[in-house]
Amino acid sequence: MRFESPKTTREAVALLAKEKGSAYVLAGGTDLLVRMKTGLIEPDLVVDIKRISAMQSIKTTASGTRIGAAVSGAELGENKKLKKAWPGVVEATNLIGSDQIQGRCTMVGNLCNASPAADSVPALMAARAKAVVVGKNKRRTVAVEKIITGPGETSLAKGEIIEAIILPRRSTKSGDAFLRFIPRTEMDIAVVSAGISLTLARGVIKSARVALGAVAATPLLVPAAARAIIGTKLDDVALEKLAAACSAACKPIDDKRGTIEYRTKVVGVLACRAAKIAYQRAGDA
Amino acid sequence: MPGLLVSTTVNGDAIEFVCPQDETLLDSLRDRVGLTGVKEGCGTGDCGACSITLDGRLVCSCLVLGAEANGREIETVEGLADGDKLHPLQDKFIEYAALQCGICTPGFLIAAKALLDRNPNPTVEEIRYGLAGNLCRCTGYDKIVRAVQAAAKQMRKK
Ligand SMILES: Cc1cc2nc3c(=O)[nH]c(=O)nc-3n(C[C@H](O)[C@H](O)[C@H](O)COP(=O)(O)OP(=O)(O)OC[C@H]3O[C@@H](n4cnc5c(N)ncnc54)[C@H](O)[C@@H]3O)c2cc1C
Ligand code: FES
Ligand code: FES
Numbered sequence: 341m342r343f344e345s346p347k348t349t350r351e352a353v354a355l356l357a358k359e360k361g362s363a364y365v366l367a368g369g370t371d372l373l374v375r376m377k378t379g380l381i382e383p384d385l386v387v388d389i390k391r392i393s394a395m396q397s398i399k400t401t402a403s404g405t406r407i408g409a410a411v412s413g414a415e416l417g418e419n420k421k422l423k424k425a426w427p428g429v430v431e432a433t434n435l436i437g438s439d440q441i442q443g444r445c446t447m448v449g450n451l452c453n454a455s456p457a458a459d460s461v462p463a464l465m466a467a468r469a470k471a472v473v474v475g476k477n478k479r480r481t482v483a484v485e486k487i488i489t490g491p492g493e494t495s496l497a498k499g500e501i502i503e504a505i506i507l508p509r510r511s512t513k514s515g516d517a518f519l520r521f522i523p524r525t526e527m528d529i530a531v532v533s534a535g536i537s538l539t540l541a542r543g544v545i546k547s548a549r550v551a552l553g554a555v556a557a558t559p560l561l562v563p564a565a566a567r568a569i570i571g572t573k574l575d576d577v578a579l580e581k582l583a584a585a586c587s588a589a590c591k592p593i594d595d596k597r598g599t600i601e602y603r604t605k606v607v608g609v610l611a612c613r614a615a616k617i618a619y620q621r622a623g624d625a
Numbered sequence: 626m627p628g629l630l631v632s633t634t635v636n637g638d639a640i641e642f643v644c645p646q647d648e649t650l651l652d653s654l655r656d657r658v659g660l661t662g663v664k665e666g667c668g669t670g671d672c673g674a675c676s677i678t679l680d681g682r683l684v685c686s687c688l689v690l691g692a693e694a695n696g697r698e699i700e701t702v703e704g705l706a707d708g709d710k711l712h713p714l715q716d717k718f719i720e721y722a723a724l725q726c727g728i729c730t731p732g733f734l735i736a737a738k739a740l741l742d743r744n745p746n747p748t749v750e751e752i753r754y755g756l757a758g759n760l761c762r763c764t765g766y767d768k769i770v771r772a773v774q775a776a777a778k779q780m781r782k783k
Pocket of ligand 3: 723730
């Protein structure tokens with residue numbers, strides 16, 4: 341295996357494109373190194389992106405907040421401005437693993453690892469986040485929900501790298517939240533999870549996005565669940581419809597963490613709780 | 626594939642080593658630098674026995690490549706004591722009998738130090754969350770949490 345640590349995105353893309361064998365981007369390595377160690381993959385080339393300056397910063401501009409692909413979970417959690425603007429995205433990312441894992445893991449690594457249970461992904465989808473994808477000859481901006489295509493599968497072409505995540509600017513009366521259910525309180529994989537982002541106008545939900553994790557082959561964006569609460573003040577009827585829409589959308593598996601029946605029921609409960617937190621945050625904003 | 630020359634600072638000393646490009650930092654530290662306080666429990670990020678700080682951040686060295694450490698600063702359990710004078714966390718781990726076989730201890734000490742650097746007066750709950758990435762299979766967590774509380778108290782006095 342060859343290790344490279346380029347200084348620019350362009351160099352990184354060129355290295356990946358040129359490699360004839362198997363080539364992988366290394367962000368925090370908390371998925372990649374586990375897969376290397378357990379023999380699931382044997383890379384010929386590993387390209388470390390942590391020395392690329394365009395991937396290291398968090399910047400807020402007129403159009404939104406740009407978070408570099410190499411920014412760790414711990415760094416996100418220490419960014420007070422981001423935590424205030426997007427508490428749901430930050431709390432979802434900070435749920436990944438232990439403090440040790442937080443010191444390394446990235447949102448983009450979480451996204452590209454493409455686990456159905458990836459914690460930051462539903463929060464990013466609810467936030468209408470976009471990924472800046474850089475390839476050999478072009479750069480494109482893609483909605484986060486278009487990246488994961490199946491368990492462990494993404495729509496990225498060979499040699500393409502995600503340089504950053506962009507969170508849009510939103511009205512001040514907005515809030516987001518993410519909740520995950522696990523049997524213990526730390527260090528476990530989600531049984532189900534829900535991320536919700538919403539914007540209020542005079543207490544009424546003007547727009548909303550609802551995304552669910554661990555209830556299908558990929559994290560799911562559920563427009564019907566958003567429609568159930570748009571135009572409401574999140575009264576009991578709206579919450580009931582939200583839960584029903586979430587349960588209807590999920591296609592979970594049966595495994596040791598939870599049965600299909602259990603996941604289908606609990607996802608609605610979590611979505612309602614997350615919606616209440618997001619609503620409260622939007623009201624306080 | 627040739628080995629890579631890696632220049633790092635380990636516990637304040639400039640250290641160079643040559644390692645295969647796919648070697649973990651855990652293996653480099655143990656086998657090339659000779660710092661066997663860094664332990665391997667699981668090798669997959671779950672147990673925290675290999676905890677170190679890398680540029681001040683708590684990480685599992687089993688999930689870092691040796692090559693990634695080039696130009697970076699590493700702290701391991703060997704750097705905790707000041708000569709013969711143990712760090713308050715080490716003192717309190719002994720006083721509270723917070724170890725039995727000891728394989729988890731270096732990782733707990735490093736993780737606890739990282740926690741106290743950030744939060745000098747943590748609640749029991751904060752200690753338990755802060756140390757959730759470290760597993761102990763023989764002592765149990767109660768004595769470890771008490772030792773960390775006692776060390777925190779002593780460190781706040783200074
Ligand atoms: C002990 C432990 C606990 C964990 N707990 C959780 C948890 O609670 N929740 C959870 O969701 N996950 C968890 N994980 C999984 C993992 O930590 C996360 O998925 C993490 O976000 C991965 O980020 P990374 O930067 O370490 O990714 P890496 O391992 O560096 O990369 C992951 C994949 O994405 C690709 N990739 C990375 N960056 C880019 C990029 N910029 N462009 C293109 N491709 C890229 C890599 O090539 C690789 O295939 C855990 C892992 C461990 C070891
Ligand atoms: S050996 Fe690194 S976490 Fe267990
Ligand atoms: S003392 Fe033996 S594992 Fe903790």
